[in-house]
Amino acid sequence: MNIGELKKQSDLSYDVAVAKRNELEKAHARQVVVYNEHIFKADPLTINHVKNLSELHSSPFMVLDSNNNPVQIDDPKDFLQVLVERNQESLNSYHQVFKTFAKKGD
Amino acid sequence: MTKGVLLFCFNTENTKYHTILEKCVHLIKKNLQLEITVVTNFETYDALKPLGFINYKFIDPELGNKKNGNDWRNVDRHRAYDLSPYDTTLVIDIDYFPFTDNLRPLLDTKYDFLISKEAHDITNRNTFDLRRFSLIEMVWATVFVFKKGPVAKRIFDMIKYVKEHYAYFNTLYRIRSKNFRNDYAFAIALQQLNGFINYDTIPMKLPTLPPDCKVTEFTDTGLVWQNQTSFGFTSNQDVHVLNKEIENV
Numbered sequence: 001m002n003i004g005e006l007k008k009q010s011d012l013s014y015d016v017a018v019a020k021r022n023e024l025e026k027a028h029a030r031q032v033v034v035y036n037e038h039i040f041k042a043d044p045l046t047i048n049h050v051k052n053l054s055e056l057h058s059s060p061f062m063v064l065d066s067n068n069n070p071v072q073i074d075d076p077k078d079f080l081q082v083l084v085e086r087n088q089e090s091l092n093s094y095h096q097v098f099k100t101f102a103k104k105g106d
Numbered sequence: 107m108t109k110g111v112l113l114f115c116f117n118t119e120n121t122k123y124h125t126i127l128e129k130c131v132h133l134i135k136k137n138l139q140l141e142i143t144v145v146t147n148f149e150t151y152d153a154l155k156p157l158g159f160i161n162y163k164f165i166d167p168e169l170g171n172k173k174n175g176n177d178w179r180n181v182d183r184h185r186a187y188d189l190s191p192y193d194t195t196l197v198i199d200i201d202y203f204p205f206t207d208n209l210r211p212l213l214d215t216k217y218d219f220l221i222s223k224e225a226h227d228i229t230n231r232n233t234f235d236l237r238r239f240s241l242i243e244m245v246w247a248t249v250f251v252f253k254k255g256p257v258a259k260r261i262f263d264m265i266k267y268v269k270e271h272y273a274y275f276n277t278l279y280r281i282r283s284k285n286f287r288n289d290y291a292f293a294i295a296l297q298q299l300n301g302f303i304n305y306d307t308i309p310m311k312l313p314t315l316p317p318d319c320k321v322t323e324f325t326d327t328g329l330v331w332q333n334q335t336s337f338g339f340t341s342n343q344d345v346h347v348l349n350k351e352i353e354n355v
Contacts (some may be wrong), residue, residue: 015336015338017230018229018230018336018338019338021230022226022228022230022313022338022340022343025226025228025311025313026313026342026343028310028311029206029208029310029311029313029343029344030206030208032208032211032308032309032310033211034211034212034214034215037214037215037216038215038216039212039215039217039220039308039309041309066309067217067306067307067309069306093342097341
């Protein structure tokens with residue numbers, strides 16, 4: 001591979017990295033959900049926390065929202081479903097775009 | 107409880123903001139599906155194409171502020187509380203294009219006032235991390251939500267106070283820009299009023315396209331941009347466009 005092709009590959013890698021970071025930010029923005037009038041991020045930390053509490057603690061239980069304010073969760077199953085659905089919606093969207101990145105690297 | 111979007115739009119000699127407003131209103135109707143009130147003046151209103159059901163509030167914008175030597179009519183944002191006809195109001199800059207419904211749920215919270223502290227440079231150059239010279243973390247008054255009541259009223263009263271004494275606060279907080287910036291006025295007011303500690307924020311980085319990036323294509327789902335060295339596109343992602351040449355796209 002000559003230097004011109006390597007340069008081209010480098011530029012392509014950079015463009016893909018920029019696009020990936022952007023898609024990731026897009027997914028993070030999409031993971032912001034409002035539940036019980038409070039804001040949460042449908043990220044792995046929140047999902048696992050709620051899942052653990054729902055298994056280890058009887059409802060209702062308390063969690064912190066994105067501004068560290070306490071929120072009572074009366075229906076853990078419903079809350080978990082909201083979180084998981086939004087998390088998977090955002091990551092599925094990321095995955096669709098990610099597949100196109102992979103093709104560009106061929 | 108009424109909910110809606112409040113927009114400010116004033117044409118200047120250099121920029122036809124009304125064309126930017128038209129794009130923004132279209133996307134709000136499509137994606138946020140909220141009632142809209144536009145704060146404007148007769149001169150700008152006359153230039154607008156028919157936008158369907160929109161409320162208008164006419165004011166004379168306060169003049170005198172400049173950006174890059176040009177007239178910048180951004181000083182009236184502190185009047186949002188009095189001008190909004192809604193119980194809960196989403197205020198967005200007209201150059202913030204909601205290609206998603208991400209902002210919609212923010213009107214359904216218990217919070218009296220929410221604002222974003224972070225922006226994401228969609229060109230991946232971290233352009234906005236440079237704004238750390240001052241002693242105060244800047245907020246992005248590009249997007250904020252408030253619920254009418256004593257808490258929000260106090261915040262807007264404080265913003266007015268900061269605006270009236272902006273030169274003093276500008277020096278106190280070592281802010282580099284000498285013109286009036288809502289981002290700093292809001293940040294100062296929130297910090298002062300909240301006992302110099304944290305306040306509630308929107309946990310979302312505002313996707314922002316820096317001023318050197320020109321938008322070359324604008325559709326219902328996204329935009330294409332380019333600068334001197336690269337180009338890119340967005341799809342189904344909100345974008346705050348800082349290059350005002352989008353008026354011509």
